[in-house]
Amino acid sequence: MTAATRIWAFHLAALSLLAAGAAFLPAYHLTNVAKVMVLATYAMGYNIAFGYTGLLSLGHALFFGAGLYGAGMLVQHADLTAGPALLAGLLAGGAMAAIAGLLALRTQGVAFMIVTLMFAQAGYLTILYNTAWTRGDEGIVIARDARVLLGYDLSADLPRYFAAFALFAAGLVLKLWLVRSPAGRVMIALRENEERSRMLGYDPYARKLVALVISGLYAGAAGAAYGLLFGYVGASLASTQYSILPLLWVLLGGAGTVLGPFVGALLMFYLIDYSSAFTTASLLVVGVALVLLVLFAPKGILGTLRERWLRWLP
Amino acid sequence: MAPVTLLEARGLTRHFGGLKAVDGVDFDLAEGEVHALIGPNGAGKTTFVSLLCGRIPVQSGVIRFDGADITRLPAHSRVRRGIAYTFQITQVFANLTVFDNVALAVQRRGGPLDGDTRAALARVGLADRADQRAGTLSYGHQRLLEIAMGLALHPRLLILDEPTQGLANAEIDTFKALVRQIVSDTTVLLIEHNMDVVMDLAHRITVLNFGEVLSSGTPDAIRANPAVQAAYLGG
Numbered sequence: 001m002t003a004a005t006r007i008w009a010f011h012l013a014a015l016s017l018l019a020a021g022a023a024f025l026p027a028y029h030l031t032n033v034a035k036v037m038v039l040a041t042y043a044m045g046y047n048i049a050f051g052y053t054g055l056l057s058l059g060h061a062l063f064f065g066a067g068l069y070g071a072g073m074l075v076q077h078a079d080l081t082a083g084p085a086l087l088a089g090l091l092a093g094g095a096m097a098a099i100a101g102l103l104a105l106r107t108q109g110v111a112f113m114i115v116t117l118m119f120a121q122a123g124y125l126t127i128l129y130n131t132a133w134t135r136g137d138e139g140i141v142i143a144r145d146a147r148v149l150l151g152y153d154l155s156a157d158l159p160r161y162f163a164a165f166a167l168f169a170a171g172l173v174l175k176l177w178l179v180r181s182p183a184g185r186v187m188i189a190l191r192e193n194e195e196r197s198r199m200l201g202y203d204p205y206a207r208k209l210v211a212l213v214i215s216g217l218y219a220g221a222a223g224a225a226y227g228l229l230f231g232y233v234g235a236s237l238a239s240t241q242y243s244i245l246p247l248l249w250v251l252l253g254g255a256g257t258v259l260g261p262f263v264g265a266l267l268m269f270y271l272i273d274y275s276s277a278f279t280t281a282s283l284l285v286v287g288v289a290l291v292l293l294v295l296f297a298p299k300g301i302l303g304t305l306r307e308r309w310l311r312w313l314p
Numbered sequence: 315m316a317p318v319t320l321l322e323a324r325g326l327t328r329h330f331g332g333l334k335a336v337d338g339v340d341f342d343l344a345e346g347e348v349h350a351l352i353g354p355n356g357a358g359k360t361t362f363v364s365l366l367c368g369r370i371p372v373q374s375g376v377i378r379f380d381g382a383d384i385t386r387l388p389a390h391s392r393v394r395r396g397i398a399y400t401f402q403i404t405q406v407f408a409n410l411t412v413f414d415n416v417a418l419a420v421q422r423r424g425g426p427l428d429g430d431t432r433a434a435l436a437r438v439g440l441a442d443r444a445d446q447r448a449g450t451l452s453y454g455h456q457r458l459l460e461i462a463m464g465l466a467l468h469p470r471l472l473i474l475d476e477p478t479q480g481l482a483n484a485e486i487d488t489f490k491a492l493v494r495q496i497v498s499d500t501t502v503l504l505i506e507h508n509m510d511v512v513m514d515l516a517h518r519i520t521v522l523n524f525g526e527v528l529s530s531g532t533p534d535a536i537r538a539n540p541a542v543q544a545a546y547l548g549g
Contacts, residue, residue: 182421192407201393201422
């Protein structure tokens with residue numbers, strides 16, 4: 001078995017397992033895993049910027065929010081159907097990443113973190129204050145009859161699960177292809193040593209901008225899907241918290257691994273879900289988990305597996 | 315036949331505060347030569363080649379490469395025009411495989427990825443280490459990998475910044491053989507402290523001192539120059 005077949009077989013097997021989940025997961029978990037798959041798509045986009053290209057952004061909620069509101073407002077105010085709204089959300093995320101990136105990528109390191117954070121904060125406040133369009137604090141509840149894609153009712157458990165799965169699978173396959181392509185190799189080179197990459201003839205600014213836009217497209221698609229699948233478009237989903245969450249999921253699952261963001265998002269979701277059954281301090285449990293992670297597996301779950309046993313894992 | 319000028323610099327200047335790192339340097343590089351740049355520590359050698367390859371912006375002066383003015387071009391565009399630079403302090407991608415390090419150079423140029431990468435590795439004798447992580451190579455092998463990355467760009471001008479620093483004698487011999495082989499298809503500009511290497515390889519030598527050209531000529535002329543002897547060769 002060649003390295004490439006092994007890698008594809010591994011990831012397609014993981015996808016098959018998720019698809020099969022539709023058959024045996026009870027309704028409650030069907031909703032949860034659908035949510036995790038959408039959020040993991042967002043995190044995969046984050047990972048393209050952070051894990052592969054080395055861009056530590058604290059402003060991805062702007063791109064997620066652009067997708068969320070890009071789709072949600074068009075459904076609300078322009079009576080767009082789910083399909084075009086998804087596409088609009090995807091493009092809104094990419095466009096917002098291009099605008100923010102053009103300016104933010106003139107900075108590096110800590111300055112880049114702060115500039116992206118400020119961009120996202122500006123976006124969040126814009127959403128909050130333009131109540132006529134966004135309904136501010138309350139958010140937009142998307143009517144059930146607008147949540148229909150290709151004749152399937154996205155508010156029903158199974159169609160929603162499969163819609164989330166389709167989004168996640170497409171994102172995963174594209175990402176796997178991207179990071180193994182020559183363009184992906186350049187992204188990794190930029191993460192490892194920007195100056196050396198420049199002296200091999202690569203324009204770091206242009207390459208990082210492309211990576212950030214791809215990342216924004218993922219975030220936008222995930223945001224739009226989140227609104228349409230779960231029926232709610234709210235400002236809290238574009239707050240700073242949603243810039244930090246994908247970073248935590250990626251760190252937990254393994255930065256710079258293709259499946260890591262999903263593993264991280266799934267684990268953190270169920271950690272909060274189970275711990276909140278017996279304590280109100282569920283975030284404390286998350287905190288402890290993160291401390292343990294930093295102490296014993298700083299490269300995240302899949303990152304550690306790759307280091308110890310699975311050297312071939314992309 | 316008169317040699318064709320590949321690169322020329324006129325009045326090249328770069329000051330850092332009060333320090334005149336490079337101060338009005340005129341410099342010509344003929345196509346196909348091995349040109350060594352020597353001078354005491356702090357003479358401005360690395361700053362000078364950094365100006366040539368674009369890592370440091372020029373304050374005043376002009377650089378022409380292959381007839382075109384490249385003074386204001388960013389570094390990555392100069393690489394595309396055929397100027398490759400290998401770092402003084404080894405800067406390979408430590409977490410990538412040896413293969414990927416060289417492949418990054420090959421794919422930028424657009425050559426056949428697998429074939430050209432393995433050819434460049436074979437040229438420096440690292441073919442059997444292609445799958446090893448670059449950071450686990452010995453220091454000498456990392457220096458060779460740097461050179462392989464430069465070669466894989468198929469540059470018209472290869473700038474080597476102290477390539478033999480920290481190499482064992484046997485490795486230096488390998489390096490010398492390599493440069494002699496390279497020079498059939500590329501021009502080499504070499505910063506070097508090891509005078510045996512310089513006298514052995516260079517067709518021409520330029521001596522820098524306090525950011526200025528002290529002298530320039532053939533190895534024999536440089537060796538006989540009293541000013542050079544006083545400043546550098548230790549009289």
